[in-house]
Amino acid sequence: MFLTLDIKEAGYSIDEPVLKDIQFSVGPGELVGLIGPNGAGKSTTIKSILGVVNQVRGDIQVNEYAYIPERPIFYDGLTLWEHIDFLLSTLQTDEDSFTQRAKRLLDLFQLSRVTHDFPESFSKGMQQKVMLILALLKKPDLHIIDEPFMGLDPRAIKDLLQMIDNEKERGAGILMSTHALDTAEKICDRFLLISKGRLVAQGTLGDLRRESGLNQGSLLDCFDVLTMGEPNVR
Numbered sequence: 001m002f003l004t005l006d007i008k009e010a011g012y013s014i015d016e017p018v019l020k021d022i023q024f025s026v027g028p029g030e031l032v033g034l035i036g037p038n039g040a041g042k043s044t045t046i047k048s049i050l051g052v053v054n055q056v057r058g059d060i061q062v063n064e065y066a067y068i069p070e071r072p073i074f075y076d077g078l079t080l081w082e083h084i085d086f087l088l089s090t091l092q093t094d095e096d097s098f099t100q101r102a103k104r105l106l107d108l109f110q111l112s113r114v115t116h117d118f119p120e121s122f123s124k125g126m127q128q129k130v131m132l133i134l135a136l137l138k139k140p141d142l143h144i145i146d147e148p149f150m151g152l153d154p155r156a157i158k159d160l161l162q163m164i165d166n167e168k169e170r171g172a173g174i175l176m177s178t179h180a181l182d183t184a185e186k187i188c189d190r191f192l193l194i195s196k197g198r199l200v201a202q203g204t205l206g207d208l209r210r211e212s213g214l215n216q217g218s219l220l221d222c223f224d225v226l227t228m229g230e231p232n233v234r
């Protein structure tokens, strides 16, 4: 497994846990969708894995990962190419092949023209593409992707889906939070459904259908049934 998570409680203060009793894992070549309503605890789950939630009771084992946040983050004063160069300096990899891969990806995502510009000046979609390129260049065991489809044009979404396929084929695991349930239904191997800080269901679409009693239900239908009337953590 590339990620094994067993959270008893996690949150931003000791007396008010946001998450309770969440257990799951992500293995090689698996795309796991983290879904749930607004405020359910998806980002808090991801932040617990990243180690930036200060109150976590439980155990989280994670291999080397790349994180693509919902809102792209860049280093002040570094151009796009300098971000790539900086990443290279943190990796033990062959410089020539790394540079070639970087150029190919910049081409693919149509960012070759702006390699010497500052990512802060890019559109949201272009910034998202930069984060994707940096994650791909790292070749991690696990990708953790927070709501990747927002702000991407249809062509970029197609490229992203292709990238996800390629990464799975390479053997990487992917944990992806999203509200795009139509897309998630088509591409995810398994789902983690979080509601009000608890893992209310996990498994394949077939498992979620069985659990919700909707034999032919879409992911959205199952989501609706399974997130109704969940008790609050607090």
Ligand SMILES: Nc1ncnc2c1ncn2[C@@H]1O[C@H](COP(=O)(O)OP(=O)(O)OP(=O)(O)O)[C@@H](O)[C@H]1O
Residues within 6 Å of the ligand: 012, 018, 036, 037, 038, 039, 040, 041, 042, 043, 044, 045
């Ligand atoms: N930094 C923080 N400090 C205190 N509480 C927080 C913080 N971030 C999130 N929360 C609370 O934790 C709960 C879960 O929020 P979280 O951001 O994990 O939800 P989410 O499932 O990612 O939602 P969304 O789909 O809206 O992004 C919410 O009640 C939220 O108010």
